[in-house]
Amino acid sequence: MSAQHTPAPSRPLHPPLRDLPVSPTLAADDTIARRRREGLPVLPLGFGEAGIPLHPALVRELTSAADRGAYGPVAGSAPLRAAAAGYWSRRGLPTDPGLVVCGPGSKALLFGLLMSLTDGDVAIPAPSWVSYAAQASLTGAKPVFIATPPGEGGVPSPALLADAVVRARSQGRSIRAVIVTLPDNPTGTLASEATVRRLCAVAREHDLLIISDEIYRDLVHDPDRKVPSPAAYAPERTVVTTALSKHLAAGGWRLGVARLPDGPFGRALRASLVGVASEMWSSAPAPIQHAAAYAFAEPPELVAHVDRSRGLHAAVARAVAARFSDAGARVRPPEAAFYVYPDLGPHREVLQEAHGIRTGADLCEFLLERYGMCVLPGSAFGEPDDALRVRVAPTRLYGEDDEQRRAALAALDPVALPWVAESLDRLSEILADLTTGVTASGLHTAAIA
Amino acid sequence: MSAQHTPAPSRPLHPPLRDLPVSPTLAADDTIARRRREGLPVLPLGFGEAGIPLHPALVRELTSAADRGAYGPVAGSAPLRAAAAGYWSRRGLPTDPGLVVCGPGSKALLFGLLMSLTDGDVAIPAPSWVSYAAQASLTGAKPVFIATPPGEGGVPSPALLADAVVRARSQGRSIRAVIVTLPDNPTGTLASEATVRRLCAVAREHDLLIISDEIYRDLVHDPDRKVPSPAAYAPERTVVTTALSKHLAAGGWRLGVARLPDGPFGRALRASLVGVASEMWSSAPAPIQHAAAYAFAEPPELVAHVDRSRGLHAAVARAVAARFSDAGARVRPPEAAFYVYPDLGPHREVLQEAHGIRTGADLCEFLLERYGMCVLPGSAFGEPDDALRVRVAPTRLYGEDDEQRRAALAALDPVALPWVAESLDRLSEILADLTTGVTASGLHTAAIA
Structure with missing residues (x-):
């Protein structure tokens, strides 16, 4: 009632705060978790986590030191x-x-x-x-x-x-x-x-x-x-x-x-x-x-474990790069870690005309909202806003649980495991749908694990 | 040889670095550890650690979660x-x-x-x-x-x-x-x-x-x-x-x-x-x-554990305060935590005349070098340099090992335990020696656990 008589504050009503968004990689993780809870399809390729279980020897060692409470x-x-x-x-x-x-x-x-x-x-x-x-x-x-x-x-x-x-x-x-x-x-x-x-x-x-x-x-x-x-x-x-x-x-x-x-x-x-x-x-x-x-x-059991995980990361990253390449993206063969960095620039015109996508952020938002596919735009890594490069982190495809992840680690050909192959095919479908310029696709309604 | 011909650098030879000493409480801990290794007597009253073992239920819970490796x-x-x-x-x-x-x-x-x-x-x-x-x-x-x-x-x-x-x-x-x-x-x-x-x-x-x-x-x-x-x-x-x-x-x-x-x-x-x-x-x-x-x-077993630790901290802090008071320091009865904050200001003249002590830092350095007694000066906590107040953290007196520390936790009268009583007596001896103005005391050569 008397609000109009309140004098304008001569200083901020609270101390000034830093406006810092949560780290994009962690924010992407939150988005995927939310969509899962809501029963929406997801293709989680956003978060840079290794995606494999802890080796039992590490668990044993932590257990042996659990009583250490001193600084x-x-x-x-x-x-x-x-x-x-x-x-x-x-x-x-x-x-x-x-x-x-x-x-x-x-x-x-x-x-x-x-x-x-x-x-x-x-x-x-x-x-x-x-x-x-x-x-x-x-x-x-x-x-x-x-x-x-x-x-x-x-x-x-x-x-x-x-x-x-x-x-x-x-x-x-x-x-x-x-x-x-x-x-x-x-x-x-x-x-x-x-x-x-x-x-x-x-x-x-x-x-x-x-x-x-x-x-x-x-x-x-x-x-x-x-x-x-x-x-x-x-x-x-x-x-x-x-x-x-x-x-x-x-x-x-x-x-x-x-x-x-x-x-x-x-x-x-x-x-x-x-x-x-x-x-x-x-x-x-x-x-x-x-x-x-x-x-x-570096005891031998951990060295062998790292060797296996390296092989898994390499195989899946190569397969993901191939799917992007097949869809007309520019992509270098991955050499290390568990990331692929394709450039959808060759599809710039169709992306803009069919979907109104002008920036990397537009692209990632579209992929998330339309397909539940989470990747991060190059702009999150310091690239120009209009770069259509995205970072793809495929480690969440290794499995939904530790049993699947251990199977992926042990597999001679992890890309052939049904749950990995299915996700890769889903990726190809999404990329095909994205780049054909058809705007009314029903693909996004398909359920996916 | 040719140093005299080296041109003066036009800029620093390396990026400018922050000159920040290690946190004083942690530095005191390092000093005590060094003196122990060197076989010198110590009365470690510097570090603000609780000084009791972890409760087994906490160890059990950490163990049960040792396999959690994901962000x-x-x-x-x-x-x-x-x-x-x-x-x-x-x-x-x-x-x-x-x-x-x-x-x-x-x-x-x-x-x-x-x-x-x-x-x-x-x-x-x-x-x-x-x-x-x-x-x-x-x-x-x-x-x-x-x-x-x-x-x-x-x-x-x-x-x-x-x-x-x-x-x-x-x-x-x-x-x-x-x-x-x-x-x-x-x-x-x-x-x-x-x-x-x-x-x-x-x-x-x-x-x-x-x-x-x-x-x-x-x-x-x-x-x-x-x-x-x-x-x-x-x-x-x-x-x-x-x-x-x-x-x-x-x-x-x-x-x-x-x-x-x-x-x-x-x-x-x-x-x-x-x-x-x-x-x-x-x-x-x-x-x-x-x-x-x-x-x-707060399961009951931990509540009981905290109750016991509170009693131990209170008993030893009160006893330490009493020793300082008996030696002529000004000290308030401790009410909480595990700290005592005595003021040796009443002995300012004798400390200066006998030992050249003018500041709290002088006092602490003298106590450490002469007696192996580690406390922190008020100036470390923002007090004036010439304040002769010191922070005393007696938790390390509870025991040399977990067996002694558990006995201290269980004791009805922890101050009467031999190792605690001995340290308290040593404290009284040091304070008496410090404040009598005798400079050539042989006390510092006495070995103490």
Whole structure:
């Protein structure tokens, strides 16, 4: 009644809040869960989870440490740091356990590393994992997207990076760090040694910290192919991170490790990171650190398990890429991890005319609403809005339950398993329907598991 | 050889790093561990850990969920959020599970909450837990220390808070949030309902977010005494946090929960916090979430366990306070948690003349170097450098191993247990030696377990 007499507030009615949407990959997961509850058909290709059960030996190790309730060192337990050092040393990166820092996921460690830098912008590849840019912004740094060379996702083009550094300086800003992903999410490719070496030369020339996210390192489809880590070519300035989330499918355990550079800068960075960690998360969970120490020691049973999971990821990713290719999309053969990154640009005209799709976001929304198919647009990874590239993560197709997932892991030809084949056929149907320009398709009403 | 010809660098040789020391409480823990390894005597009173074993039921529950490797919702599992809502509802704070957000420790949640605010300074009590000010600084906010009323640690004096808000505004700044600790670390006291109500009135008048850290809520020594949460008096603007770390001694599990306010502001804050969480830590560890859901449901066996631990903390804290009082320190009777906060100000002259001690940091360094006694200076909690108050955390005296700790939990008179009595006597000896002004004491050479 008296509202018209209320004076206009002279200040906001509550403290100003950050408007930050939930991470797109996690939001996609929520959407799929909601549609399942509502009984709607789904083809869940959005979420970057490994999609296989935990190995029983990891479960056994966590169980054996379930009584550990005490806080431990901020940087992680000595056995875990030693095991992680061994893991890297076996990959050609000799590592001092004193330079290993553990955290509750490599996501938290990446955040802590960016928080350790007090000044400067951060160069990140375009496309790249959704959280790099969001994290940089949260820490007050400006994320500078830099295109990757064709077919070499995860590493900013060295020439474009050098240009960007010079340009930033001419504008009174400075790029202080560059993030690389080896091998890459979202493209499922692996940059060449030559490109990584050139990237390292640019970083050295311009005093950049290199943060190398190698969480998919053990999932290069060709196990003989070497991962060219910048830690080998610019050891004095490269931090490497990895975790249990991908090759060991323990994303829900939240356990990551970082390998800091040796030398004065690396030791100063370690001290800064440990200081930040002590105020942000104290330590990683003690029982899970124990299981992680076992995992990074790489006993034969886990090595065999990772080998099997690599084979499964490779087979299904290749099959998915083939389905997109058959439907007229541009797609590179996947080389690593469990992602395919097709480009529906060749169908741009029909998508726009038949469905009003102009952007990658339009495309993904249409796929979700019409078919229950969840993929993420390239724009979520830093691509232009009008790019019609999408990230496809087919791991949820491995099975509806652990029995199916174990069967997929054990199968010589997982693509031939009925539930996988059925999903692949459903994908082909959707793509055919999408790209024929027929707008009144009844396909979306078909039920699918 | 050619160093003199090296041109001066035109820019730093590496990206500028944050100079942030490791959290003082954790650093003290490292110091004690080092002295033990070196065979030096220690009296570890520095680290704020509960000092009792995990209850077997918690271990059982974690074990039963050890096979959970999948990522879950950012805000936490539905059973955990429902259990936490029940925990608060039983304490007079009816709670919608949709307004509960879980994280890897309440420390991470507090950080995330501060990160959700995009503008403004943060008022914190002086003294207060070491991490509030560090976290505020990391998120770009200025921490504004405000003295607490005598005997009411954890809550900034409402009148001084109002003054500070007005003063900040006159300087073109604005205080947007206030943190309170109920009951309090480091003082071991609990503010009155009247003070909390006045604090809430000031917060409402000036549109402040209230963050109420209630991690010690279940450890008020008198179990009939009510904890006056600001969530009861300013529900529209109060966030409450708690965790498993203190009353259930699961600090190493890293599991905290936050209760967001109901209403439009609370829902906006929840969305912001979940967005920040999704980029900082994804989720809390899934197996530990399962055990936490069991814990927050408060089955009788855990309630009895918390009752026993409360009695142990109260008995030992009272005995420690008495030893300080007997030695001429000013000390309030501890009321909650497991801390004593004595003031050695009455001995200022002798401490300065005999030992050159002028500041709280001097005092703590002397105690550590001379006697292996670790306590933290008031300055670590935001007090003036020259304050001779120290925080004493006697939980490590409960035992050297779980057998002794279980005996301490079960004892009717834990202070009479030989190992506890011996440490208390050692404390009295140290204090007598410290305050007599004899500088060449041989006491520090005595070995002690």
